[in-house]
Amino acid sequence: MLYYILKRLAAGVITVWFIATATFIAMHSVPGDPLMNDKAVSAEIRKNLERKYGLDRPVHEQYFLFLGNMLKGDFGISFTQQNRKVNDIIRDHFPVSATLGVLAILIASTGGVLWGALTAIYRNRLPDIIIMFLVILGISVPSFVFAALGQLLLVNINKLVGYSLIPVAGWGTIWHMLMPSLVLGLGTMALLTRLMRSSMLEVVNEDYIKTARAKGLSPTRIFFRHQLRNAILPVVTVLGPQIAAITTGGFVVELVFAIPGLGRYFVQAVQQLDYTVIMGTTVFYGAFLVFMVIVVDILYGFIDPRVRLQ
């Protein structure tokens, strides 16, 4: 197991380095630079600024400087926000995004497993048909639509009870987090439900389920001890990519619900070609994703001994 984790971690480091390099190359091959946005600056000021940010150096030097600083955990200073450190931006806003994302993943995965198992039990009967209809909606409707609908729902609930029971936007309490994380997790939940359902239906036909019945185990015991765990495996494998999907989806949801997460800064930075912020946040997000995928892999190893022990 330790070897398995170490292998994943090593692969993770390489992935992050790759993300950093790719971002760097992309940044420097986009026409224009961060200083271009501002009102026309005189050649002299521009030169000073370039020196300040190191833009006057050869590209490869900039690259190694960037990598070196990154290793030290220093992502530099923002180009567009006066003297604000990228590290500070991340520190102030990332926890919000992470909370939102992790909540969304938790809701999506527990919901997906639960609904998927339920539809499999009620296969082709009313609960299955209703849930599978909702699943199709959940997969095909984009999250900003759900975001708007979610807000509308909250507004109506609040109107009904006569006071602000659940806040419609903003961040702070668990009540703020509920609707946005649900909205953000909805698409993934739908996908996982569908996957869990088919996986459950496949597992029922496995020989070892027949063995379990021949052993005289109760249907409940067979369901929990033999079916569920094996059926969850394929669901866990798609969790990694789904975390990435939820991360990017988070940008939109943060915008709609006015959540002070990192997403907003990232989008802004891209619009303004704010090199350091883009690279800093991208690499950071990348590292976070890689970390989450490793967590998922380890989780998978815990469920599937074949992975853990080989």
Added chain:
Amino acid sequence: MSEHLLEVTNLGVQFATYGGEVKAVRGVDFYVDKGETLAIVGESGCGKSVTVQSLMGLIPMPPGKITSGSATLNGKEILGLPPKQANRFRGVEIGMIFQDPMTSLNPTMTIGDQISETLMVHRGFSYREAFTRSIELLERTRIPEASRRAKQYPFEFSGGMLQRAMIAQSLACNPAILIADEPTTALDVTIQAQILELMAELQRTEEMSIILITHDLAVVARMADRVAVMYAGQIVETGTVDEIFYESAHPYTVGLKEAMPSNRVSRDKALMPILGSPPDLFSPPKGCGYYARCPHAMKVCKHNLPPSFPISDTEHVARCWLQHEDAPKSDHITQAGR
């Protein structure tokens, strides 16, 4: 009422499919006594697995349906019971092992835990007691280093070892009957022999009965006390192992024997596989199921289902019109004419 340990009468099972009803088992009778081995033998698809699975309540319903018959274990009906009642005898009085040991154990549970589970559920053992007992069971099926092996997962076992573990698991509650559905078909020849040897040995020490399903007459010769030859959902001949081999009364039994590789007396006598294939069970023939392939077929065979004729004053019976007193007498039945 009945003095047999297990008695099955007139069992009928069919499956609803898009193509219509598959009549997989059509009126099967047999019994098993204490301590004996009954072999059910026949080509693939003739209904052997469906027969025993319906006893164990393992037929998926739908599409499956038990259309007729009864099965009594110690005089008590066991056919078509709801899971709760079936679980009083499944895994307790009747254990079962399957053809493919590689897929028959839960890949995410240790072998020891899977055996323990049976003991905890049926015997009320604590986990610790059950696990200790599981190790003993693994030792009894001659798995080396049983205490280490018990903590391993199925993927760490070879096919032969897995089948031993399956046997250990099925023995957990000292069943009166072990049903083994082609237990060696998926294994290498040498491993096959070892597993059969183990089963024979355990049968003696545990004093249990075995229902052994196979398509291999060599296995039958080696293991069985009595034999039921099955064809197209029916038992066409049954008797002691000697009667079946030396006084075969049904052309299908003879066909199986002549198709046996070990039966080849000399190099110039070729193997004689039975030509053709079993009939379509969507609309099984009205007469003898073997009619289309039988070298002795007569006019009467086509439209009239042969009843079970007694061959001797023992329990040797065959469903074949050749045994009728008016049938043309021939000294021995062959696949002649080819």
